[in-house]
Amino acid sequence: MNDELLEKYKKDWKDFVVNGIINDDVEEFVKKSWLRCKEKSVNYNLGEGKLIAKEELEKEREKNKELISIALPIMQNLNDLVMGTGFALVLTDRNGLILEVIGEESILNETKKLNFVPGAIWSEEYVGTNAIGTSLWENKPIQIIGAQHYCKSHHNWTCSAAPIHNPSGDIIGCIDMSGHSEKAHTHTLGIVVAASYSIDNQLLLSQTHAILSSTVEAVSDGMIIVTDDYKIKLVNKSGEKILGVESDRLIDLDIRNILGTRIFKHTEAFLDRIDWVFIIDEKKIPCSVKVSNINIGEKTKGMAISFKEMKTVQHTVNSVYGNKAIYTFDDIVTNSDTLRKAIKEAQKFARTKGCVLIEGESGTGKELFAHAIHNMSSRSNGPFVAINCASLPKDLFESELFGYEKGAFTGANKEGKIGKFELANEGTIFLDEIGELPLDFQAKLLRVLDDFTVTRIGGKWPKKIDVRIIAATNRNLLEEVKKKNFREDLYYRINVFRVYIPPLREREGDVFLLAQHFLSRLNKTNNTYKTFSKKFLDCLNLYPWYGNVRELENIIERAFYLCESNVITSECLPKEILLGSKNKNEKEDLDFTSIRTTEEHILKNVLSKTGGDVLKACEILDMSKSTIYRKLKLLDINPKEYR
Numbered sequence: 001m002n003d004e005l006l007e008k009y010k011k012d013w014k015d016f017v018v019n020g021i022i023n024d025d026v027e028e029f030v031k032k033s034w035l036r037c038k039e040k041s042v043n044y045n046l047g048e049g050k051l052i053a054k055e056e057l058e059k060e061r062e063k064n065k066e067l068i069s070i071a072l073p074i075m076q077n078l079n080d081l082v083m084g085t086g087f088a089l090v091l092t093d094r095n096g097l098i099l100e101v102i103g104e105e106s107i108l109n110e111t112k113k114l115n116f117v118p119g120a121i122w123s124e125e126y127v128g129t130n131a132i133g134t135s136l137w138e139n140k141p142i143q144i145i146g147a148q149h150y151c152k153s154h155h156n157w158t159c160s161a162a163p164i165h166n167p168s169g170d171i172i173g174c175i176d177m178s179g180h181s182e183k184a185h186t187h188t189l190g191i192v193v194a195a196s197y198s199i200d201n202q203l204l205l206s207q208t209h210a211i212l213s214s215t216v217e218a219v220s221d222g223m224i225i226v227t228d229d230y231k232i233k234l235v236n237k238s239g240e241k242i243l244g245v246e247s248d249r250l251i252d253l254d255i256r257n258i259l260g261t262r263i264f265k266h267t268e269a270f271l272d273r274i275d276w277v278f279i280i281d282e283k284k285i286p287c288s289v290k291v292s293n294i295n296i297g298e299k300t301k302g303m304a305i306s307f308k309e310m311k312t313v314q315h316t317v318n319s320v321y322g323n324k325a326i327y328t329f330d331d332i333v334t335n336s337d338t339l340r341k342a343i344k345e346a347q348k349f350a351r352t353k354g355c356v357l358i359e360g361e362s363g364t365g366k367e368l369f370a371h372a373i374h375n376m377s378s379r380s381n382g383p384f385v386a387i388n389c390a391s392l393p394k395d396l397f398e399s400e401l402f403g404y405e406k407g408a409f410t411g412a413n414k415e416g417k418i419g420k421f422e423l424a425n426e427g428t429i430f431l432d433e434i435g436e437l438p439l440d441f442q443a444k445l446l447r448v449l450d451d452f453t454v455t456r457i458g459g460k461w462p463k464k465i466d467v468r469i470i471a472a473t474n475r476n477l478l479e480e481v482k483k484k485n486f487r488e489d490l491y492y493r494i495n496v497f498r499v500y501i502p503p504l505r506e507r508e509g510d511v512f513l514l515a516q517h518f519l520s521r522l523n524k525t526n527n528t529y530k531t532f533s534k535k536f537l538d539c540l541n542l543y544p545w546y547g548n549v550r551e552l553e554n555i556i557e558r559a560f561y562l563c564e565s566n567v568i569t570s571e572c573l574p575k576e577i578l579l580g581s582k583n584k585n586e587k588e589d590l591d592f593t594s595i596r597t598t599e600e601h602i603l604k605n606v607l608s609k610t611g612g613d614v615l616k617a618c619e620i621l622d623m624s625k626s627t628i629y630r631k632l633k634l635l636d637i638n639p640k641e642y643r
């Protein structure tokens with residue numbers, strides 16, 4: 001700095017402070033600052049920074065923790081560069097409070113005398129025009145040389161300061177470089193400006209990183225970030241939970257050690273989710289995985305791997321579809337010794353792992369038993385997936401039971417579909433009406449039962465499944481085996497434990513007991529106190545109940561709602577029950593052919609009334625969908641012919 005200029009500054013200062021004259025060539029920002037100082041009656045003979053208490057300084061440093069942690073390393077680098085040139089580097093908060101000072105010992109000893117130390121406020125208000133206070137006021141980089149300072153004690157100094165901004169653009173502090181006035185150089189200001197930009201950028205990066213980290217932590221999926229050379233750099237909390245390890249153990253590990261190499265060659269994994277297995281400490285964790293490239297410009301700099309445990313996928317689908325067993329053995333109402341014996345046996349079987357075959361006429365309670373067996377088994381916390389083999393179109397068997405990969409066939413869901421066997425993993429699959437299973441599918445089912453693996457349609461790898469099979473039928477399966485409608489090997493495979501549920505007409509006392517049971521349930525839900533008339537109960541007792549408990553349940557419900565008084569009378573029974581009960585003995589003597597003929601007659605009649613609409617026919621006949629389809633098949637009736 002040339003001496004002439006330093007002398008000129010001194011003269012300008014004297015003219016202003018002593019004579020009250022502002023020379024025209026005084027720089028604008030200096031002029032404005034001097035006027036502010038005068039207005040605030042700053043004492044130009046003082047100029048020592050105002051010290052705050054130690055505890056207050058600690059509080060302020062805590063508040064500015066992030067700023068200090070980012071700025072300090074940058075200041076230290078700068079200090080190493082300018083070492084020996086007689087400068088001190090200072091960091092302040094937004095009010096000019098000094099948070100950090102670094103520099104050479106000799107210069108720090110001098111600055112101490114002016115309270116140019118941590119804990120001192122260097123705003124214009126306390127020390128007049130100076131680079132720190134003035135740049136914070138002006139919100140721009142400022143250099144103040146010699147007598148441009150308002151206070152006389154700073155006239156041997158030169159300071160250059162630049163404000164620091166947070167990512168929203170607010171001033172949060174400033175960085176300053178101070179030295180003797182003869183060392184003043186515009187380059188010093190340039191250095192300070194570069195440092196403040198660098199701090200601004202680091203703050204922005206730190207904020208972006210914080211946003212990214214909390215986003216990654218907020219997602220419920222597991223997430224792993226890897227570099228382009230497969231090194232793991234981040235694992236979120238959900239990821240740690242799914243994989244059962246802390247991220248410390250995974251950081252810097254090659255992802256291929258736990259996910260294999262093949263997935264990274266699989267284009268599908270980059271386009272969509274794919275089922276894959278993590279292997280950690282020899283433990284296999286099947287997951288649904290998606291890999292996404294992290295691209296910066298044209299270059300791939302790493303990958304983001306998101307994953308869900310297959311168990312969670314299975315659990316979500318099961319809770320949406322309500323794949324749960326709701327009944328227990330306590331829900332089975334009976335007075336019959338034979339049924340009690342069946343319950344005892346079923347309870348024994350429930351505790352084993354073997355397949356159970358439940359036989360009984362339609363509506364006897366086979367599904368109820370299946371629920372109860374599942375709920376008493378060790379799999380009771382797992383899913384219970386029921387599938388009715390009679391109501392499933394032949395073409396859909398495989399896709400429903402085994403699932404399919406996306407794009408496996410025309411018309412398939414484009415995301416692919418998880419099959420019932422996979423959904424039932426660690427639980428039970430209930431194959432109702434197994435006797436209706438087409439022969440070609442029986443062979444496929446047998447293969448599943450042999451090795452407990454399933455391969456989705458269009459899938460490349462078989463998946464191991466852990467399911468218990470409960471099957472039910474209202475046919476005489478052994479007869480079907482003899483007729484070659486059912487595979488003998490499959491019959492013996494599923495018939496490990498057999499439960500036979502006797503028809504309602506053979507269960508003494510059950511009609512009355514169940515009728516009362518259904519009535520109290522209805523009374524409870526409707527808050528009523530209805531009872532049955534004696535004649536009503538007599539009619540029930542005389543009726544043969546070929547539709548079993550389901551038919552009885554429907555009749556009671558119908559009578560309950562039809563009957564307006566508190567006593568349910570026989571008038572609320574449908575004609576066929578009244579008629580049926582009158583002719584019970586005759587009915588029991590009917591041979592199978594005559595029942596078959598009657599059923600055929602009724603079904604055809606109803607179908608012609610409903611125009612071939614099977615669902616409407618179900619309603620009219622109080623029959624389940626599966627029963628009606630089974631009967632239609634048995635009687636060789638094609639509903640389409642009635643349209």
Ligand SMILES: Nc1ncnc2c1ncn2[C@@H]1O[C@H](COP(=O)(O)OP(=O)(O)OP(=O)(O)O)[C@@H](O)[C@H]1O
Pocket residue numbers: 331332333334360361362363364365366367368369432474514549550553624626627
């Ligand atoms: N012993 C019982 N106690 C209470 N409710 C019963 C009993 N048996 C059957 N039910 C009820 O009767 C109805 C029919 O039972 P379920 O569906 O289990 O019969 P199913 O033999 O599986 O019939 P289908 O062969 O037509 O599928 C259900 O509402 C069930 O809750």
